[in-house]
Amino acid sequence: MFALDVAAHTGPWRLRHPAEKALLSLGLLACAVALPPWPGAVLSGGAAAALLLGPARVSPAVVLRAARVPLLFVATSAVPLLVTMPAPARLAVDPAGPALAAQTAGRSVAALTCLLLFSATTPLSDVLPRLHRLGIPPAVTEVAALTYRMLFLLVDSVRAVREAQAARLGFRTWRTAYASLAGQAGAVFVRAFSRARRLEEGLALRGYTGSLTVQVEPRRMSPPFVAATVGLLVAIVAATTVAGSRW
Incomplete structure (x- = not known):
């Protein structure tokens, strides 16, 4: 976090x-x-x-x-x-x-x-569920919540890819650093696309109807x-x- x-x-x-x-x-x-x-x-x-x-x-x-x-x-x-x-x-x-x-x-x-x-x-998790009472459409808050969740996954992916490249001496020289950064961008994009697709499939299998109902603590x-x-x-x-x- x-x-x-x-x-x-x-x-x-x-x-x-x-x-x-x-x-x-x-x-x-x-x-x-x-x-x-x-x-x-x-x-x-x-x-x-x-x-x-x-x-x-x-x-x-x-x-x-x-x-x-x-x-x-x-x-x-x-x-x-x-x-x-x-x-x-x-x-x-x-x-x-x-x-x-x-x-x-x-x-x-x-x-x-x-x-x-x-x-x-x-915390954002305390704010988003309560925005429905202000008339904010559920689609807006759910996209914000999913984007917030995917942000942490992307940061973890960048960290994991960077550590793997550093272990293989990917940042030893300027030339290898540029190549590593290009490979890092490609790997993170593929991981993000794959996670987003799996998330969409998981929601569809759970009967997603356009609204994610969560319990809000009073x-x-x-x-x-x-x-x-x-x-x-x-x-x-x-x-x-x-x-x-x-x-």
Whole structure:
């Protein structure tokens, strides 16, 4: 399993209702996107990070490992905001670029932290079965669940093929490494196609009619948690409004 999935299945918020965590995470995300970057996005991202590392007890190493690729994308996307092109084939530093890049990067990092708060505390297996009550078609949730399951199988296949190639000195030189990567892609594709076909045959033999019925564990909403979430969101909006009126 991925580190985020392990954290979601073993964390102290595992037994909380997914709607509670969705209200908290998506509410903070809405504040980070809708409110001004200062101090709205900063407060939203800071609250999400504090909850993620505090009450949710997610390891900082897990958070950094999950956020490193999105953070790299944010950093590379902010660089073009620093320059401008006033004439053809001429680049110049934009005087308003640093402020715009900082605002964009800050809002993006805050939104990413809010999403990590939900994904690191809520297993996907708790979310998908409950989406039917919101009117989501069963076909959509079942395709998402099967794709999620196949993702782990593909990762296992890539790891097994890579270990076999490394045992045969497949990465000894650049030439053998390129050949091994090409063979790895072909082997993983064949394995994925074979597993998908076997999965389709298994569902057909079990009388699949277009819907996979699963048992959903009943869970109750926690009024104190919901009240605290609403209070936190109201406090962030109020603090941002007061700060904006002073500026």
